[in-house]
Amino acid sequence: MLPKFSVIIPVKPGGEVRALAGIAQATYPPELFEVLVAHGCQPSVQRNTAAREARGDILYFLDDDSSVAPDFLERAAGHYREQNVTAVGGPSLTPATDSTMQRAIGIAFSSAVGGGGVRNRYRKFGAARYSSDSELILCNLSFRREIFLEHEGLDERLYPNEENELMDRLQQEGHLLVHDPDLAVTRSQRRTYRAYVKQMYGYGRGRGEQTLIAGTLKPITLAPSLFLIYALLVPFLGVPLLTLPLLAYLAIVVLASLQGSLVGKDAALFPWLLLVYPTLHLVYGAGVIRGLIRPRYRGGKQTHWDVEVRRVKTFSTVELS
Structure with missing residues (x-):
């Protein structure tokens, strides 16, 4: 028997939900999925609120600009036939119609030098497989x-990295996570360099905060931060030999x-990539340091803004708005 899905999309108040256009083309039986749009200013809270109101067996989280394939629910449903599978997702791909800068960001994310161990979040590679948070991303x-719900959903102290924290907990308990490269969405990268810098800083800060909450430190987490400190100090040390790692890094870039x-x-991608790669490493490293030293959730009592959840499609209708 096919499971029922609740597709959940957080969006800022007044924001456009472009993801609905793709969902409207879904080939899954319309009586077996609903769509909930959660309006608010805190994505973790929005997703959790909608999850509590959802009526489906499976919660499928998309971002407001995630463009899905028509068979995305069928593909996901197939993996849930295995009872130990708790989470299923796929990559987020950069559309060919993005600007040169945006495509450069997508190339960096999907490369070994840029994305590293998480690059499969941004490219189609291999076959469906059991995986971890390193290959799964919350926009899909x-x-x-x-x-x-048994695990109280996403940790609302975190954004981003809230899904990584939850998947770590699930894996520690023996639950299986599946990454399916063919279960891909397309999403545009940040439109401006400034927005990209903000994104990288936020990613790093979220990783630092997640590390504190989890109470375990993965050595790779500190690599960008240590490199940042090294790059800032090496010009003042006056030791030519110590510049060799920096020169090697520049050659790799x-x-x-x-x-x-x-x-x-x-x-035209070349000059942008020369900028995008160092920005990714250095700004992310700065964010990790900030998250470890001054996590936002320790700044006092958290403020929860109102969340409004709207059902734009129920199990008995096919209309989306």
Whole structure:
């Protein structure tokens, strides 16, 4: 028997929900899925609030600009036939119609030099497999509703990295997570360089805060921060030998940028990649330091803004608005 899905989309007040256009083309039986749009200013709270109001067996979280394939619910449902599977998701791909800068960001995210161990969140690679939070991303991620609620959903102190914290807990208890490269959505990257810098800083800060909440430190988490400190100090140390790692890094960035422009078949990508790669590493590293030293959730009692959940499609209707 096919499961019922509750598709949940958080959006800022007055924001456009472009994801609805793709969902309207879904080939899953319309009586077996509903769509809830949660309006508010705190995505973790919005998702949790909508999850409590959802009526489906599976919660499928999308971002307001996630563009899905028509068969996305069928693909996800197939993986949930295995009872130990608790979460299923796929990558977020950069559309070819994005600007040169946006495509450069997408190339960096999906590369070994930029995305590293999490690059499969941003590319289609391999076959469906058991995985971890390193390959799963919340703009395209589903959970069994019963287990999601049993674990009190997403930690509302975190944004971003709230899904990573939850998936870590689930895996520690023996639950299985599935990454399906064919269960992909497309989403545009940040439109401006300033927005990209803010994104990288936020990602790093969220990772630092998640590390404190989890109480365990993965060595790779500190790598960008240590490199940032090294890069800031090395000009003042007056030891030429110590500049060799920095020169090696710059050479790697140049080679990765050249490769990325060749893969993207656009020479205009090269200068953007020369900027995007160092920004990714250094700004992310700064964010991790900030998250570890001054986590937002320790700043006092958290303020919860109002969340309004609207059902734009019920199990008995096919209209979306």
